[in-house]
Amino acid sequence: MASSTAPHLSSTMSLGNLTLRNRNIMSSLTRSRSFPDAVPNEYNVEYYTQRAKGGAGLILTEGTLVSQQGTEWPGACSNQRTDEWGGSPENRSKFGIEVTKALIDVWGPAQVGGKVNPCGGLRDMGMSYSDTIMTYTYFLTQISALKVAYITLIRHVHFLDPLIPGETELKRGTPHQVLALYGPVVKPLPHVLKAHSEEAYRGLAMPSSELGYLNPTPTRLSVNGGLTPREADQLIADGMIDGAVFESLWLVNPDYQKRLEKGMDIDGKGINQVLDFKTFYGVPGVDPRVGYTDYPTAT
Numbered sequence: 001m002a003s004s005t006a007p008h009l010s011s012t013m014s015l016g017n018l019t020l021r022n023r024n025i026m027s028s029l030t031r032s033r034s035f036p037d038a039v040p041n042e043y044n045v046e047y048y049t050q051r052a053k054g055g056a057g058l059i060l061t062e063g064t065l066v067s068q069q070g071t072e073w074p075g076a077c078s079n080q081r082t083d084e085w086g087g088s089p090e091n092r093s094k095f096g097i098e099v100t101k102a103l104i105d106v107w108g109p110a111q112v113g114g115k116v117n118p119c120g121g122l123r124d125m126g127m128s129y130s131d132t133i134m135t136y137t138y139f140l141t142q143i144s145a146l147k148v149a150y151i152t153l154i155r156h157v158h159f160l161d162p163l164i165p166g167e168t169e170l171k172r173g174t175p176h177q178v179l180a181l182y183g184p185v186v187k188p189l190p191h192v193l194k195a196h197s198e199e200a201y202r203g204l205a206m207p208s209s210e211l212g213y214l215n216p217t218p219t220r221l222s223v224n225g226g227l228t229p230r231e232a233d234q235l236i237a238d239g240m241i242d243g244a245v246f247e248s249l250w251l252v253n254p255d256y257q258k259r260l261e262k263g264m265d266i267d268g269k270g271i272n273q274v275l276d277f278k279t280f281y282g283v284p285g286v287d288p289r290v291g292y293t294d295y296p297t298a299t
């Protein structure tokens with residue numbers, strides 16, 4: 001049998017009170033195939049079944065509409081808040097922290113996680129470099145102290161930082177090294193862990209030890225954004241991250257993890273990387289399976 005392309009990525013991991021069979025996580029991906037009423041249907045079942053059978057360690061599902069109005073985006077640029085929800089890093093962080101606390105009240109910290117995109121850029125989101133660092137350092141410190149199951153950091157991704165309409169060069173995002181800057185807020189650096197046991201260090205670093213009985217596992221750190229399986233594997237081997245989150249590679253390879261376990265790689269073309277933007281989102285009247293459940297398996 002061929003050896004795995006990514007043995008560390010393929011190793012088991014505890015997360016909250018779950019044991020995942022591997023660290024290869026499928027990213028949250030809204031595909032808009034639930035026609036006509038936004039209620040999940042047999043095509044959605046087939047799509048997620050394919051990826052579960054294809055070896056995903058954890059599948060982060062897509063956005064669900066609370067109401068049809070939820071599809072309309074208010075102009076964020078015109079939304080300069082001056083109340084308690086905007087302005088300072090503390091105020092900007094407040095909404096996310098309050099939502100996380102409300103979720104923890106219902107589900108407990110072991111079943112709550114979050115994803116942040118500090119580089120921004122999408123839908124006119126963006127802050128100065130110093131505001132960005134202050135806001136996300138504050139936010140992630142607070143969220144980690146709540147002992148959530150996981151936090152995913154998105155690196156700068158070009159398609160999440162599009163050109164401002166009408167401009168040829170301007171983008172709203174703030175590209176910076178998210179893993180180097182915020183990683184240690186969530187997960188102590190490996191050389192620190194060597195000197196202290198994880199539990200002892202985290203007890204000192206985060207005011208979370210009293211929540212330990214609600215979540216037996218330290219908050220897991222994952223990263224997303226243009227990762228290759230080999231890079232993800234190395235980051236896990238180095239102790240920089242616990243898990244890796246992939247979007248495009250799961251979108252076009254329903255059996256992505258199984259391909260890795262068979263020794264396939266993106267360089268050898270065993271793993272598909274070709275995306276069809278036209279079929280990202282479903283369109284009423286078009287067969288919902290096209291570009292959704294019709295990607296072939298290779299294992």
Ligand SMILES: Cc1cc2nc3c(=O)[nH]c(=O)nc-3n(C[C@H](O)[C@H](O)[C@H](O)COP(=O)(O)O)c2cc1C
Pocket residue numbers: 027028029030031062063115154157224225226227245246247248249280281
């Ligand atoms: C079609 C499409 C839909 C997406 N929907 C969501 C979503 O609902 N929620 C979310 O957090 N990210 C969403 N994303 C972003 C991805 O989860 C991911 O963060 C990003 O594409 C980078 O992943 P990659 O570099 O591994 O491909 C979406 C991306 C695409 C292409």
